[in-house]
Amino acid sequence: MAAVTAETRQPDLREAKGWRRTKNRIMTVLMVTSFVVVLIPLGFVLFTVIAKGASVISWSFLTGSPIPPIVAPADVGGMWPAVIGTIEITALATVMAVPLGILGAVYLNEYGGKNWLAGLIGFMSDVMTGVPSIVMGLFIFSIWVLHFGFSGLAGAFALGCLMLPIVIRSSYEMLRLVPNSLREGSYALGSTKARVTATVVLPAAIGGIVSGALLAVARAAGETAPLLFTILVVTTPNYNVFSGANTSLPSQIFANANQPYPGAQDRGWGAALTLVAICFILMIVARIVTARFARYSR
Amino acid sequence: MSTITKVDPAVPAGSTHPLEQRRPLGDRVFAIVALGSGLLVLVILVLIAVTTSQQAASWFSAEGLKIFTNTWNPAANQFGALAFIYGTAITSVIALIMAVPVSVGIALMLTEVVPYRWSRPIVYVVDLLAVVPSVVWGLWGILVFAPWLNHIYAHIGSAVTGIPVVGSLFGPPTSGASFMTAGIILAFMITPIVTSLSREVIATVPAIDKEGAYALGATRWEMITGAVLPHSQGGIVGAVLLGLGRAMGETIAVALVIGSSAVITPHLFAPGYNMAAVIANQFGEASGTFRAALMGIGVLLFVFTIIINVLARGIVERNARLKRGA
Numbered sequence: 156m157a158a159v160t161a162e163t164r165q166p167d168l169r170e171a172k173g174w175r176r177t178k179n180r181i182m183t184v185l186m187v188t189s190f191v192v193v194l195i196p197l198g199f200v201l202f203t204v205i206a207k208g209a210s211v212i213s214w215s216f217l218t219g220s221p222i223p224p225i226v227a228p229a230d231v232g233g234m235w236p237a238v239i240g241t242i243e244i245t246a247l248a249t250v251m252a253v254p255l256g257i258l259g260a261v262y263l264n265e266y267g268g269k270n271w272l273a274g275l276i277g278f279m280s281d282v283m284t285g286v287p288s289i290v291m292g293l294f295i296f297s298i299w300v301l302h303f304g305f306s307g308l309a310g311a312f313a314l315g316c317l318m319l320p321i322v323i324r325s326s327y328e329m330l331r332l333v334p335n336s337l338r339e340g341s342y343a344l345g346s347t348k349a350r351v352t353a354t355v356v357l358p359a360a361i362g363g364i365v366s367g368a369l370l371a372v373a374r375a376a377g378e379t380a381p382l383l384f385t386i387l388v389v390t391t392p393n394y395n396v397f398s399g400a401n402t403s404l405p406s407q408i409f410a411n412a413n414q415p416y417p418g419a420q421d422r423g424w425g426a427a428l429t430l431v432a433i434c435f436i437l438m439i440v441a442r443i444v445t446a447r448f449a450r451y452s453r
Numbered sequence: 454m455s456t457i458t459k460v461d462p463a464v465p466a467g468s469t470h471p472l473e474q475r476r477p478l479g480d481r482v483f484a485i486v487a488l489g490s491g492l493l494v495l496v497i498l499v500l501i502a503v504t505t506s507q508q509a510a511s512w513f514s515a516e517g518l519k520i521f522t523n524t525w526n527p528a529a530n531q532f533g534a535l536a537f538i539y540g541t542a543i544t545s546v547i548a549l550i551m552a553v554p555v556s557v558g559i560a561l562m563l564t565e566v567v568p569y570r571w572s573r574p575i576v577y578v579v580d581l582l583a584v585v586p587s588v589v590w591g592l593w594g595i596l597v598f599a600p601w602l603n604h605i606y607a608h609i610g611s612a613v614t615g616i617p618v619v620g621s622l623f624g625p626p627t628s629g630a631s632f633m634t635a636g637i638i639l640a641f642m643i644t645p646i647v648t649s650l651s652r653e654v655i656a657t658v659p660a661i662d663k664e665g666a667y668a669l670g671a672t673r674w675e676m677i678t679g680a681v682l683p684h685s686q687g688g689i690v691g692a693v694l695l696g697l698g699r700a701m702g703e704t705i706a707v708a709l710v711i712g713s714s715a716v717i718t719p720h721l722f723a724p725g726y727n728m729a730a731v732i733a734n735q736f737g738e739a740s741g742t743f744r745a746a747l748m749g750i751g752v753l754l755f756v757f758t759i760i761i762n763v764l765a766r767g768i769v770e771r772n773a774r775l776k777r778g779a
Contacts, residue, residue, distance in 0.1 A: 179672035186566055189558030190575065196641045197582055200593045258490035266487055276491045278766060283494055285695065285762035286755065287702025289729045290501065293736075293751040297504040316497055323494065347476060349483035377586025380704040380729070384736055405588045405705070412592040412709050420596060427589045438584050442577070 201431070208428025211421045217429065222390040222407065222422075225414050229421035234407065236392040237426060241403040241433070243396040244307045244386065245376045248314035252375075253368045256322025257357070260364075263323070264330040265352050277327070283320040291316045292381040305387040307396035310403070313381035318371040325367025329360040362448030369441035373434045379405035404430045501755060509749035511742055520749065525715040525731075527739070532746035534753070536715040540632065540727035541754075544707065545700040547636025547721070548643055553693050555640075556647035561677060563648075564655045576649070583645040591709030594638045599629025599710055606633070606722045626722035630712035633721045638710055639700045647696040654688030654772065655681055687772035694765035698758045704729035728754045 211229050219233020259280070267273020295313040303309070333356050341351040357364070387400035388410060404426045411423035512532060513520065522533030559579060563572045603626055610625035658681050666676040682689075712724020713734060728750050736747050 175672055175675070179674040182674040182677075183566060186558045186562035189555040190562060190579075192555055193559065193579055193582065193641075193644055197578070197585075199598075200585060200590065201581075203593055203597050204589060255490045255493060258487045259494065262487035262491035266484055267491065273491070276494055278770070279498055280494045281766050282759060282762040283498060285698040285702070285758055285765075286498075286501065287704065287729060287758055289702065289704040289732050290505070290751050290755045290758075293505050293508075293732065293748055294497075294501040297508040297748070298500060301508075319497070320494060323491075347480040349480040352483070373584060377584075377588065379586070379588040380733055383733055405586060408588045408592050409705055409709070412588070412595055423592050423596075427592050430586055431589055434584050434586060435581075438581075 204424065204427050204431055207421075207424035208431075211425030212428055216425050220392055222402070223418075225411065225419040226416050228418040229425070231418075234404070234422070234426055234429065236389060237402050237404045237407040238429065239392050239394065240307065240386070240401045241376060241405070241430075243394075244310045244314065244382070244401065244403060245372060247307065247311035247396055248318060248375055249368070249372050251311065252315035252318035252371070253322055256319050256368070256371075257326045257364060259319070259323045260326035260330055261352055261357070263327050265348070265356065280320040280323045284324065287380075288313075288317055288378050289380040289383075292384050295381065296384040300385055304398075305385065305400045306398050307386055307393065307401040308398075309385035310382045310401065311396070313385050314375040314378060317378060317381060318375050321371040321374065322368055325370070326360070326364045329363030329367065330356060332363070333359045362444055365448070366441040366445040369437050369444065373437035373441070376437070377405060377430060377434050379403075379409050382406050383409075404433075498759075502752075505748055505752050505755065509745050509752050512745035512749040515742060516746075520746075523717055527735070527743045527746075530742060532742065534728070534746070534750050536717050537726055537728040537731050537750060538753070539717045540711065540725045541701050541729070541757075543632050543721070543725070544635045544639055544711070544727055545697055547633060548639035548700040549693060549697055551637065551640035552644045552647055552696060556644050556692075556696070557651050557689060559644075559648045560651035560655050561681070563652055565673060565677060565681065576652075579648050580645050582641055587642065587703060587705045588709075590638050590642060591706035594634060594706060594710040595630065598638070599631075599634050601629070602634055602637070603629035606631070610722060621719050622721055624720050624722060627724060628712065630710050630724050631722045632711065632725045635707045635711040635725075635727070636721075638706050639703055642703055642706065643696040643699045646699055647692050650692035650695060650769070651685075651689050654685040654692065654769070657688075657773070658684045685772075687775075688769055691765045691767075691769035691772060694761055694768065698761040698765065701761070702729060702754065702758050704733050708733040 216229075216233050217238060218235050220235040221232055222234065222236055223232035259276070263273050263277050267276070291313045294316070295309050299309045299312060337355050337359055338351055341355040346354070382403055382405065386402065386406070388402045388406055389400045390402070393399050393401045408423050408426045408430065411419040411426070414420065414423075516532055520532070520534050521538070523535040524531040524533040525536055559575075563575060567575065606623075606626035606629070609623050613619045613623050614625065662680040662684060663676055666680040671679060707727055708730035711726060711730050713726055713730070714724040715726045715731070716723070718725070732747050732751055732754075736744065739747050
């Protein structure tokens with residue numbers, strides 16, 4: 156008996172052998188492969204857009220006007236009406252959706268807390284991020300365009316509806332990270348709730364809120380479907396965003412994509428490169444803002 | 454007490470106690486404005502349902518249950534939407550079959566395989582897929598990707614002709630624009646959201662569970678199947694459902710690459726149509742019942758995506774709550 160206890164076997168700490176080890180290796184390789192699989196289409200699409208777009212893009216392409224008919228070669232006219240349309244409509248949508256979204260998040264985190272209404276609003280705003288963009292277009296068409304006609308404003312409403320839940324969600328996540336001690340410190344100095352929120356909580360979370368808003372803008376700038384039935388298409392620049400039909404870069408890409416004419420396709424690629432550049436710049440600025448100004452993070 | 458009230462200039466003359474005073478007007482206004490902004494979400498969702506249904510009412514009343522038949526012929530005033538519902542289902546399923554294993558694989562790699570400092574750059578790269586606008590995917594899809602895929606389809610098609618089931622699924626293609634192409638592009642587009650949600654869920658697996666599995670001598674893969682996946686499967690199902698919702702609603706890329714032909718066929722390499730794409734392509738020249746029919750397809754799409762999103766968010770939230778409690 157004594158001999159047996161003395162010979163207590165050491166645990167086997169070596170790596171698993173045979174099929175178990177092979178299976179582990181196979182699955183690890185598969186996981187890494189899944190990432191590589193994603194890189195291929197991403198690299199493919201970016202390479203094509205840059206290769207085909209770079210030869211089309213020039214100063215006159217970006218600032219020339221009007222947009223020529225589809226049969227014209229690529230060096231006639233320019234995309235200025237679409238560039239200015241995209242800027243106007245996205246800016247107007249941002250001005251509408253970002254403040255409302257931040258205020259909605261303030262309600263959810265500062266006022267609602269755990270009550271049922273805040274729970275419902277938070278849940279439904281998450282659900283609203285899943286509403287298809289084409290449905291937003293149909294919605295604005297039936298509630299606005301049928302009564303007041305096509306305009307950049309209608310397009311901005313549709314984009315704003317898409318941005319609102321994204322801004323609410325990202326701002327809410329940032330407000331939640333602000334430590335309660337900051338709020339309590341401000342209350343102890345006698346501030347009202349509005350003042351605490353506006354001067355202490357929001358400045359503490361501003362980095363993350365701005366970054367989330369920029370990502371929402373990047374998403375909205377690339378949307379085509381909500382604009383199809385809200386702004387129509389024009390070929391000359393429309394500087395009045397509140398009335399009259401307008402156009403945008405995504406709409407122009409969509410209009411040119413299915414055309415057999417090389418000029419139209421070139422214009423499509425040039426507009427695509429411009430649009431991708433705008434979206435990537437917005438995203439990079441958002442990352443920089445997050446890195447530089449986010450005081451509290453997970 | 455009374456001395457304090459007297460020296461505090463912020464207290465109105467009539468109030469009895471500094472802590473019982475009414476909140477100042479600005480404070481109440483701010484609270485109401487914030488509440489209003491929150492309620493705006495609910496208002497918009499209700500308005501979407503009401504206004505689009507109103508516009509679609511004539512379709513629903515004129516066709517009744519015939520909206521679910523397969524006869525789409527605007528010239529003859531026939532508006533059965535079954536082919537589009539079928540196309541939406543098929544393309545979403547193709548997208549999920551391709552995107553889910555890849556997304557869960559990336560999520561597992563990020564949380565369990567690569568060192569922490571690498572995970573952020575990898576997340577940024579995967580998120581780039583979501584930054585590329587839908588219409589750019591469509592442009593690339595129809596001008597570059599579909600013609601390229603068509604060669605592959607042709608090879609597969611000629612290889613499988615004559616085989617019973619596979620032959621009818623993967624027969625010879627007509628052009629690159631097809632259900633399959635649309636599904637593949639949708640897979641690219643929904644990979645980022647499925648990845649990021651799965652990663653969030655997998656990151657909540659307690660370290661003690663994983664260490665327990667390792668302590669029992671498990672390899673990494675055995676640890677994943679034994680500790681990580683059972684713990685996070687509910688959340689992953691939610692993430693997949695959200696991906697499904699995205700795939701169903703994605704419009705412009707699909708409108709460009711699906712081939713625009715309202716047919717119901719098992720042939721995946723044949724051109725087809727789906728709900729979002731038919732609205733995008735035909736709404737411009739539609740009027741009367743035609744427009745109401747397209748609006749009605751939008752209502753159906755809205756209802757489907759709302760149901761799926763409510764389910765998905767419910768699962769994700771319930772899962773998160775259960776795991777936090779555990």
